Amino acid sequence: MAHGSDGRSLEFKLPDLGEGLTEAEIVRWMVEVGDVVVVDQPVVEVETAKAMVEVPCPYGGVVTARFGEEGSELPVGAPLLTVAVGEGAAGLPARDSRTGGEAVDPARAEGPVRAEGPVRAEESEAGQAKAGQTKAGGSGNVLVGYGTSEAPARRRRVRPDRQTATAAATGQVNGRARTADPVDGPVPVISPLVRRLARQNDLDLRELTGSGPEGLILRADVEYALRAAAAHGGRTAVREGQADTTEAPASVSSTARSGGVRVPLKGVRGAVADKLSRSRREIPDATCWVDADATELMRARTAMNAAGGPKISLVALLARICTAALARFPELNSTVDTEAREVVRFDHVHLGFAAQTDRGLVVPVVRDAHARDAEALTAEFARLTEAARAGRLTPGELTGGTFTLNNYGVFGVDGSTPIINHPEAAMLGVGRIVPKPWVHDGELAVRQVVQLSLTFDHRVCDGGTAGGFLRYVADCVEQPAVLLRTL
Template sequence: MISEFRLPDLGEGLPEAEIVQWHVSEGDTVTLNQTIAEVETAKAIVEIPSPYAGIVQGLHAAAGDIVEVGSPLVSFAVEGADAESPAPTERTRVDGGGTRTGTGPADRLAESRADGPSSDLEERRVADDVRTTAAGETGRATPNLVGYGAAPTSGSRPRRRARGAGTVALDTDHAVREAAPHDIVRTGPIDLPLERPRSTPPVRKFAKDHGIDLALVAAAHPGELITRVHVEEYAEQVASAPPATPPAGVPASGGDRVTRTPIRGVRKYTAAAMVQSAFTAPHATTFLTLDVTATTELLASLKTDRALDGHKIGLLAIVAKAVCLALGRTPALNARWDEAAGEIIEHHYVNLGIAAATDRGLVVPVIADADRLDLVDLADAIADLATTARAGRTTPAAMTGGTFSITNVGVFGVDAGTPILNPGEAGILAVGALRTTPWEHQGEIALRDVLTLSLSFDHRLVDGAEAARFLTDVAGVLREPGRAMLLR
């Protein structure tokens, strides 16, 4: 039987996703939960696992296509399948820490197309790492939707067509083929194994960012693990090749004068959020420049502490700790304005957002219950989320639920700014560049470590006095880290 798998809700009600890369081709035999594709939503890159064990019959979208939630993604030939779609009556989605269920349009669409009775659909619900058996079936694990659920019945690797068993015409832009060195690229069908080029996720992302098809690189290095060096060498060869002559009657492109980039993914989501915030919350910003020499001396001493080997404690971690302490004394900055309910919601916890600049745009992953973490745990959490964000693996759920945010503009050499609030938050603190500056100290001029803090706040929730008190509390900890012992 042919079973059609539709793109599920990948979290937070995002309506669409872009196909970044297929990990399978038509004719491949796949196992349950095997990764079949990588897709990019407005917030993150997500791996899609196979909901069935079977043979891939057709891919309904190509890399670079935008697919709406509920639209056909891939078809499988599954032995004993009795329904066209694996979607259960309640949708299951990735949220970075477990399952969530709820009914949405895509789920109702999938349910209405199912051949079996509704009671059979009810028995197809999946939970974390749980294997179930649908009524009337014998030993077939229920398919899951996204990243978890029924475990594979076999640990064997998926079977692929052997080399020479078939050919695949690489879907590569004709101009790229013509520009590439001809000893590497061959036009027309290429006798290559249908298995995707062997490489690591960072290398695949590097190639994608530079518009390079890894299959073309792999053609010059059969059987090898494709590395970044291979991709760079290929890019240099393409760049040094003579430009292709456009066909007769086709005007030469003026692409060397302008670059057009589709507005999608993280940048599209961020732009919409910033516009909403800027034109909804009345922003105000206050600044404070201060001497943080005592903090830099503390950080220097922590680096020599053997008990802290393996932990990278930096200035941002101390700022984060100071913010958590200060929010406890100024709760208005840890609140949300609920226009629909006509209420101010004050949070008694701190979910701290840390802005991270990535190749895909600005993302703000959240450290949940940051106020409950000590300095070492905060530093570790900041390091982990930064690594994950730069790799493009931050999940949508990891970027929601923030109550206050920090952005470190100092890493770009910027002293101060007026950051825009994340929607739903009352404050965001920008940390400026750390500079050694002549400064008044104990009645004399001395070289001191100085930086500027910039606090933007929602003036509906926070007045100037409260903003000043919060900024003074944060500055107090940075001037004299020992003051953290006095704040509660």
């Protein structure tokens, strides 16, 4: 992870972040060259295929060099920064990275010492550009606004102004030539993917007007600009030191011919693609489904919430039903060890649930869901969902699931045949609950109906077991009192 250099300068390398991750993308530097850091202080925020992670430094001293720009990818084991410690930090001009003011020398020694390790020119320029900005706290996570001093607590989604984005790409606003004002420091964008997409298509982000809050540049802004440039057959932007030309870059031209924009499958999106592809290759899945009358379940939830105390969510009740069903049909709470040719059944339920975020689809995991009641499940679902949307989920919170609950009804659809979350063996899908005609007590009535689906690995069980599991879930939805037998 790190090594010493003559006892005065230590090199801190990108550590192994676990779960088989081999690389990470630098999202935000939390210290600059010359900052004083303490042991275990977060120094950089990186994005892996699993989550956003703040990386703490194991040394205390003065930062003498940083390696890698925001938006660049580094492999595990690559140098992140060097820190002068002990007597080696004595003569360095330093400032406290947490306050921005002059810091007391951590070594309290005398005599100037040359800082070891190269300081890149671009890092010095970045430090100068950020000199007047208020530095973010060492423990917070920031997903947007890399070049801004502050980020609002919540980012609302704003529909991009197509006219502004198109005009920015073609260099005109309301029929007149547009001259972009010079911007110092990094341009605020919604995510590193937006910055990379612009870089790959030779698009200067300084020429765009962001449609997000506080001028934040969204992915839609970049895509509108690229489409406008393709339509006009010209360059989308002029890089510093280059002459303007009417010829489009090769990358933009190729996307124009194909009628789309190329987006790299990296980060969360790439990890999801790999897992889904592997699931399709390795798991012989099958799906069964059933319609259920959810009227009594909805009434039971209303009665629970009317009794006072924390509100119970619908997904928590469905999770409680899942754990009860898995206790009866443990074959579905398992995985297949292909090398040993064995089915491994778990004696615990780590329940994953699909959550859609701005960074893509993620599946947080509720540990020991079988041991939690509806109130505890509600609280844990809320905590993990908030963390997912903020990008604060740890790799441990995104792995280790044994069964997944997929509530695709939130998207306004009735049914689905989802892909199993490898290496699990099954997934329960829940559609929207809507009023429909239903025969109740021998008479036609309007009831709250939901479609339930179960996609399962046919290697772990046959249709009889899968059908029994789904039927039990439907019975609990229609008659919640059935759950009393397992409480």
